[in-house]
Amino acid sequence: NAGVTQTPKFQVLKTGQSMTLQCAQDMNHEYMSWYRQDPGMGLRLIHYSVGAGITDQGEVPNGYNVSRSTTEDFPLRLLSAAPSQTSVYFCASSYSKGRGNIQYFGAGTRLSVL
Amino acid sequence: AQSVTQLGSHVSVSEGALVLLRCNYSSSVPPYLFWYVQYPNQGLQLLLKYTTGATLVKGINGFEAEFKKSETSFHLTKPSAHMSDAAEYFCAVSDRGYSGNTPLVFGKGTRLSVIA
Numbered sequence: 001n002a003g004v005t006q007t008p009k010f011q012v013l014k015t016g017q018s019m020t021l022q023c024a025q026d027m028n029h030e031y032m033s034w035y036r037q038d039p040g041m042g043l044r045l046i047h048y049s050v051g052a053g054i055t056d057q058g059e060v061p062n063g064y065n066v067s068r069s070t071t072e073d074f075p076l077r078l079l080s081a082a083p084s085q086t087s088v089y090f091c092a093s094s095y096s097k098g099r100g101n102i103q104y105f106g107a108g109t110r111l112s113v114l
Numbered sequence: 115a116q117s118v119t120q121l122g123s124h125v126s127v128s129e130g131a132l133v134l135l136r137c138n139y140s141s142s143v144p145p146y147l148f149w150y151v152q153y154p155n156q157g158l159q160l161l162l163k164y165t166t167g168a169t170l171v172k173g174i175n176g177f178e179a180e181f182k183k184s185e186t187s188f189h190l191t192k193p194s195a196h197m198s199d200a201a202e203y204f205c206a207v208s209d210r211g212y213s214g215n216t217p218l219v220f221g222k223g224t225r226l227s228v229i230a
Contacts, residue, residue: 031215033217033218035220040123040222040223041222042204042220042221042222042223043158043204043218043220044220045217045218045219048217050215058217090157090158092158092218094215095215096215097215100146100163100165101146101165101208101215101216101218102148102160102163103160103218104160105150105157105158105159106157107156107157108156108157
């Protein structure tokens with residue numbers, strides 16, 4: 001049971017480049033979300049999804065795009081990377097109702113935008 | 115809107131001393147409350163959670179936390195610090211989600227250092 005898997009672990013981009021951060025879970029969780037972690041800021045919600053075909057914005061959605069075509073996968077797209085998007089990105093998943101809303105996190109993707 | 119305030123961005127304790135990490139929350143509905151731990155260069159691991167029932171909850175590695183509704187607090191404690199407890203700790207809150215779970219709102223984190 002792999003849990004939540006994020007790829008890549010590290011990435012360096014140049015300003016203006018695009019890329020997709022991958023997130024996959026094998027726990028049949030309906031709920032998936034993306035956070036970014038910056039020093040002194042804690043984790044801030046970027047986008048989340050309560051099921052396939054349904055997504056919504058979080059606290060800091062600008063510059064990011066998501067879609068959810070399957071229950072297992074929830075990729076995060078940076079359309080035109082900016083230095084302000086240098087951060088550590090975490091994907092999380094949980095059941096959509098009940099179970100105490102326990103969220104399981106991936107190991108993170110460390111992104112640097114030059 | 116929900117919010118979490120963690121008092122102290124950095125706490126330093128001696129090995130064997132009491133660990134106390136403070137968390138206050140704001141929520142318009144009965145909350146779920148969580149403490150997560152992050153070791154260097156790793157993801158977040160659930161330490162403990164409060165959902166309902168007993169207000170004193172026990173977690174992994176000897177940590178516990180008490181939900182105090184009147185004080186809107188959920189402080190994390192451990193009687194005796196160990197070197198391996200050095201990490202960053204995050205308090206988080208979410209709604210009870212009667213119509214479905216809601217996103218977690220995190221505090222800014224407290225870095226715990228343990229001095230030998």
